[in-house]
Amino acid sequence: MRAQVDRDSGLFCVVDGAGKPVEQVNAFLRAVATRGLSALTVRAYAFDLVAVYRWLGVTGLMLDELTQADLLDFVAHERRRGAQPASINRRLTACRMLHSFWYPRGLPTAQGTSMPAPYYRGQGRERRLGLHLLRKPRSLALRVKQPKKLVAPLPAEQVRQFLQGLRRYRDLAIVHLMLLCGLRSREVIFLKLGDVSVLETSVRVFGKGSKERVVPLAQLASISIQQYFKHERPSPCASDFLFVCLQGKRRGLGMTPAGLRSVFRSHRKSCALRNANPHRFRHTFGTDMARGGVSLSVLQKLMGHSCAEQTLQYINLSLADVADAFRAAAAQIQKRYDLEPPDVATQDRTTGTSAGISGNPAGTP
Numbered sequence: 064m065r066a067q068v069d070r071d072s073g074l075f076c077v078v079d080g081a082g083k084p085v086e087q088v089n090a091f092l093r094a095v096a097t098r099g100l101s102a103l104t105v106r107a108y109a110f111d112l113v114a115v116y117r118w119l120g121v122t123g124l125m126l127d128e129l130t131q132a133d134l135l136d137f138v139a140h141e142r143r144r145g146a147q148p149a150s151i152n153r154r155l156t157a158c159r160m161l162h163s164f165w166y167p168r169g170l171p172t173a174q175g176t177s178m179p180a181p182y183y184r185g186q187g188r189e190r191r192l193g194l195h196l197l198r199k200p201r202s203l204a205l206r207v208k209q210p211k212k213l214v215a216p217l218p219a220e221q222v223r224q225f226l227q228g229l230r231r232y233r234d235l236a237i238v239h240l241m242l243l244c245g246l247r248s249r250e251v252i253f254l255k256l257g258d259v260s261v262l263e264t265s266v267r268v269f270g271k272g273s274k275e276r277v278v279p280l281a282q283l284a285s286i287s288i289q290q291y292f293k294h295e296r297p298s299p300c301a302s303d304f305l306f307v308c309l310q311g312k313r314r315g316l317g318m319t320p321a322g323l324r325s326v327f328r329s330h331r332k333s334c335a336l337r338n339a340n341p342h343r344f345r346h347t348f349g350t351d352m353a354r355g356g357v358s359l360s361v362l363q364k365l366m367g368h369s370c371a372e373q374t375l376q377y378i379n380l381s382l383a384d385v386a387d388a389f390r391a392a393a394a395q396i397q398k399r400y401d402l403e404p405p406d407v408a409t410q411d412r413t414t415g416t417s418a419g420i421s422g423n424p425a426g427t428p
Contacts, residue, residue, distance in 0.1 A: 064077065064078075064079055064080060064085070064113050064116050064117050064120065065077070065078060065113060066106070066109035066110050066113050069089075072093075072096075073102075074092065074093070074096050074102060074105050075092065075102075075105050075106045075109040075110075076088075076089045076092060076109065077089060077092070077109055077112060077113055077116070085116065087126065087161075087165070088109070088112050088116065088161065090164075091108070091112075091160070091161050091164045091165075092105050092108060092109055094164065095108055100272075101271075101272065101273065103249075107153070108157050108160075111153055111154040111156075111157035111158075112154075112157050112158070112161060114141070114146075114154050115137070115154055115157065115158045115161075118137050118140050118141075121140070122136070126161070126162060126165065126166075127165070127166060129158075129162060129170055130170060130171050130172065131170050131171070131172050131205060132172075134155060134158065134159075134170070134205050135205065137154075137155070137158070138151055138155070138205070138207055141154065148207040148208065148209040148210065149209055151207045152206050152207055152209065155204070155205060155206065155207075156204075159204065211376075216343070216346055216347040216349075216350040216351070217338070217339060217343055217344065217347045221336055221338075221339060222242065222344075222347065224334050224336065225238070225330060225331075225334050225336055225339045226238065228330050228333050228334045229330065231291075231295060231309070232287050232288075232290040232291035232294060232295055233291045233295055233296075233306055233309065234326055234330070235287045235290075235291075236284060236287035236288045236290075236291050236306070237251055237252075237306060237323070237326070238344060239281060239283050239284035239287050240254075240266070240284050241341055241344040241345050241348065242344045242345075242347060242348055243281035243283060243284050243348065244266060244278050244279070244280065244281055244284055244348070244365075245278065245345055245348040245349060245352070245365050245366050246266070246268060246278070246345065247270065247271075247341070247342075247345060247367075248320070248323055248341035248342070248345075249320060250268050250269065250270055250367075251306065251323070251341075252304070252306055252317070252318045252319070252320065252322075252323050253269065253304070254266070254268075254304065254305040254306065255303050255304060255305060256303050256304075256305055257303075258305065259280065259288060259305060260280070261280070261285050261288070261289065264279060264280045264282075264285060265277050265278065265279060265280055266278050266279075266280050268367065270367040271367070274367060274369075276364065276367050278365055288305075295309055296309075297309070297314060297315045300315045301315060301316075302315055302316055302317050304317030304318070306318045308322065323341070327339065327340055327341060345366075348366075349362060349366055349374070352365065354384065359371055359374055359375070362374055
């Protein structure tokens with residue numbers, strides 16, 4: 064069982080061990096593509112359903128036989144394989160969507176099912192204003208608890224070290240667009256020539272779900288792009304992508320996601336930086352904008368998040384930032400109340416000695 068690209072449609076499909084298409088899955092994938100979802104979404108569904116069907120092959124179950132209790136067995140199976148909670152939850156969602164695609168009544172419950180408990184607010188009216196009746200708690204879908212992981216931004220020294228190791232204006236422009244403009248890696252490599260306006264200092268970006276946004280073009284990014292056009296980009300070039308391959312058989316053709324990963328991988332090895340990946344540079348941009356006082360709504364627009372919760376989870380102020388803010392506020396409080404350090408405040412003004420914490424009080428033998 065594996066996922067591969069269908070030559071006729073260009074979309075991902077699922078085939079069994081003999082190379083025969085699994086039509087039960089592929090019909091669902093075609094429906095997802097017909098709804099207008101991106102090719103990356105179809106690809107994600109395909110790989111997640113491959114994991115589901117491999118588990119079905121081990122257990123001998125069929126899709127129409129699944130119950131809620133069986134999904135709990137699937138969770139245990141994935142945990143034994145070492146899958147991360149986020150991956151398990153994504154595969155659970157894909158499995159439920161495929162099941163409801165063929166069997167709209169949904170997964171039946173069975174003995175041994177453990178479902179998340181809804182938050183119980185009691186009967187009656189809403190407590191704060193009392194204007195409407197409380198709805199009956201709805202049942203929740205089975206999910207695995209995901210630990211909240213904070214992605215730390217790159218330290219300034221590592222950013223400088225990585226940038227100093229770049230030897231091409233193209234690579235420098237790519238990193239600048241991530242670090243100074245907050246673009247995702249796929250947003251960068253799919254930029255077209257007409258998407259970047261040096262005169263208007265703006266970049267038109269097509270993000271997740273083909274959502275369009277316009278972000279300001281940082282001055283350094285603009286300069287590196289112009290230097291890339293002047294010295295490195297092949298001329299003439301048949302591709303209308305902004306960033307193209309500079310050597311080899313693909314010279315003049317648009318960069319691929321694998322090519323971009325290879326660029327970052329080689330520079331990480333040369334600089335001995337393990338965590339300098341495209342996502343980390345974008346996260347550093349978000350953190351730097353927050354440190355600079357950019358409001359949440361503005362940062363949400365810059366990063367292309369659909370809701371403010373995404374932006375809040377994305378930003379992680381370091382412990383050093385928290386400590387600096389605390390010290391600044393503590394100094395203001397100390398100044399407001401005319402507070403002095405203990406060795407001055409407890410000074411014996413008659414003898415000129417002070418009471419230490421570990422020493423004897425002043426004036427005592």
